[in-house]
Every structure is written in structure tokens, then in C-alpha cells.
Amino acid sequence: MPKTQTITDIHDGCEVDSLFLLEQIDIRKKKDDGRYLFATLADRTGRISCKIWGLPAQSADEIEALGRSLQQGEVYRIRGFAKVFNGECEININDGILDLAAPAVIPASEKGEYVYSPVDIKETAIAIQNLAGTIGNGQLKLVVSLALMDAGGFYEKPAAKKRHHNYRGGLAEHTLETATIAVAMACAKKSYRIDRDILIAGALLHDIGKALCFEEKGIGYAARPEYDLIGHIPLGITFLTRFKDYLDDATYLHLLHIVQSHHGEYGEVMPRTSEAWAVHLADLASSTLREVADDIAPLEPGEGKWRGEKSGKAVYRI
Ligand SMILES: [Fe+2]
Numbered sequence: 001m002p003k004t005q006t007i008t009d010i011h012d013g014c015e016v017d018s019l020f021l022l023e024q025i026d027i028r029k030k031k032d033d034g035r036y037l038f039a040t041l042a043d044r045t046g047r048i049s050c051k052i053w054g055l056p057a058q059s060a061d062e063i064e065a066l067g068r069s070l071q072q073g074e075v076y077r078i079r080g081f082a083k084v085f086n087g088e089c090e091i092n093i094n095d096g097i098l099d100l101a102a103p104a105v106i107p108a109s110e111k112g113e114y115v116y117s118p119v120d121i122k123e124t125a126i127a128i129q130n131l132a133g134t135i136g137n138g139q140l141k142l143v144v145s146l147a148l149m150d151a152g153g154f155y156e157k158p159a160a161k162k163r164h165h166n167y168r169g170g171l172a173e174h175t176l177e178t179a180t181i182a183v184a185m186a187c188a189k190k191s192y193r194i195d196r197d198i199l200i201a202g203a204l205l206h207d208i209g210k211a212l213c214f215e216e217k218g219i220g221y222a223a224r225p226e227y228d229l230i231g232h233i234p235l236g237i238t239f240l241t242r243f244k245d246y247l248d249d250a251t252y253l254h255l256l257h258i259v260q261s262h263h264g265e266y267g268e269v270m271p272r273t274s275e276a277w278a279v280h281l282a283d284l285a286s287s288t289l290r291e292v293a294d295d296i297a298p299l300e301p302g303e304g305k306w307r308g309e310k311s312g313k314a315v316y317r318i
């Protein structure tokens with residue numbers, strides 16, 4: 001079956017029948033104790049939510065069994081109808097459930113059609129490497145470049161399952177934004193006396209643990225259990241211990257402190273140095289602006305929402 005419809009073609013009330021990548025799937029409970037499946041679908045043009053209700057005769061056990069059999073990272077024929085719910089267009093599947101029995105076989109040359117990434121991955125990688133290249137401390141520069149390389153797939157991986165920068169290349173994009181904003185803060189006032197080297201190193205490695213949280217699955221990336229069970233900060237700290245002997249004690253401790261404290265008041269350790277504060281605030285700026293921008297994007301001019309899906313904040317489109 002050729003792919004004839006893209007996500008940007010889908011609008012309220014239209015019939016949907018095309019191939020899409022299954023990015024995520026959750027089994028959810030209905031009010032009557034039945035089950036439905038909540039999926040995120042993707043193609044090159046974007047992402048869309050999909051609710052799989054099934055046939056009226058299907059039991060909760062059958063829906064659950066289907067939910068467990070569907071494979072993230074595979075492409076499926078999606079047959080249903082689009083409907084706007086809570087201000088967002090989503091696909092609903094009833095009898096189209098029969099088409100979900102097995103994934104479609106996609107030739108390697110067509111896999112790019114199913115990957116959603118608003119990031120120029122090559123350009124982002126070059127910008128990160130250029131910024132890392134400006135670190136004056138040779139040992140610290142070496143640690144940054146080795147860490148970005150050793151983490152595996154850093155430039156390709158997403159930064160999250162659901163929230164900010166949750167698409168291919170999102171981790172590198174968020175990292176570059178954080179470092180760029182942090183450097184701008186350092187330049188805003190000389191009397192902040194921010195050490196530019198440790199600031200850049202800390203900003204570029206603050207979420208390095210996230211690279212260890214995702215693995216390739218089919219065409220996409222899926223979160224490993226460590227994402228929820230351990231979290232990216234302890235994973236990042238543990239990962240960075242391998243570079244202890246490359247740095248003097250004070251620099252090593254400062255780098256780990258920046259990583260450990262980058263969630264500020266939401267984390268276990270508050271920032272205690274100017275550089276750690278700058279990375280925390282830059283991280284917050286990058287993540288908040290991405291979430292707010294994503295929440296505003298689908299709104300019409302003059303339309304608002306009390307609770308944006310990603311930001312959790314009230315948003316409005318002027
Ligand atoms: Fe983080």
C-alpha cells in the first residue's frame with residue numbers, strides 16, 4: 001500500500017487511510033472500565049494523536065492484548081476518521097483496528113518518509129562542535145568531545161518522551177539552545193565573573209544522561225526503562241565519572257555539580273555557583289520556550305488554552 005496521505009493533510013471530519021509510524025502506545029481505561037489505546041503517530045510532516053477504540057464487541061482483554069502486540073517504531077496502516085477534541089485534531093479508529101494485525105514492510109529508501117524531525121541534525125552537530133572547540137582548557141575540551149561521542153547517538157536522539165524537544169535531533173537542539181543562552185547570560189555582565197569554559201562544558205553535558213535513556217527501535221527511538229526508573233541526571237553523573245582522571249579535582253567537581261543541579265528547585269541539589277545557575281536558567285528557558293511555542297502553534301489567532309499540553313501553562317495566540 002503506497003503512502004497517500006500525510007499528517008498535514010488530516011483535518012477535522014476527514015477519513016484517514018494511510019501508513020504512519022507508531023511512535024508510542026499506551027493502554028488506557030475507559031469510564032465504563034473498558035480499555036482503549038492511545039497512540040502517537042508520525043510521518044515526515046508531523047505528529048498526531050490516535051485513539052483506538054475497536055469494535056463494539058471487543059472486550060477490554062482483547063484491546064489490551066492488541067496494545068501489547070503493537071510495536072513502537074514500526075509502520076502501520078491507519079484507517080479511521082479525524083475529529084477535533086479539546087482543540088486538537090486526532091484520529092479515531094473503530095473497525096480500522098483489523099488493519100493493525102501486522103506492521104507494514106517499508107523499503108529502506110522510504111523510511112525517511114516516516115521520521116519527524118524539525119531539526120537540521122548536521123548543522124546542529126557542527127554548531128555544538130564549534131562551540132565546544134572554543135573551550136580554552138584543553139582537558140575540559142577533550143572531555144566534552146569524548147563524552148558527546150561516547151554517549152552514542154547524541155545528535156540523533158530525542159530529549160524527552162512527551163515534553164520539550166521530543167523528536168529526532170531534539171536532545172542536540174536543546175543542548176545547543178541551552179549552551180547558547182547560557183553564554184549570552186555570561187556575556188551580559190562582566191561582573192558576573194562567569195568561567196566560560198566550565199559554563200560551556202556544563203551546558204553541553206547537562207543532559208548527557210538522556211542519550212543513555214533512548215535506544216533505536218524500528219525506524220524511531222524508544223525510551224529505555226532507565227528513563228523512568230533512574231532518570232537522566234544520575235545516569236549522566238555516573239557516565240561522567242569515567243572522565244575523572246582527565247580533569248583536576250575542582251574542575252571535575254564543578255562539572256558534576258552543574259549536571260546534578262541543572263533542574264534547580266525541581267531537583268535534589270540547588271545550584272551553588274554562578275555557572276550552575278546560568279545552566280539551570282538557560283535549560284529552563286530553552287525547555288519552557290519550546291513547550292510554549294509547541295502549544296501555541298496549532299491555535300488560531302485570538303485563541304487561547306488554559307492548559308497547554310506540553311507546557312502545562314495558559315497560552316494564547318495573538
Ligand atoms: Fe535535564
Ligand SMILES: [Fe+2]
Nearest residue numbers: 174206207283
Ligand atoms: Fe535540559
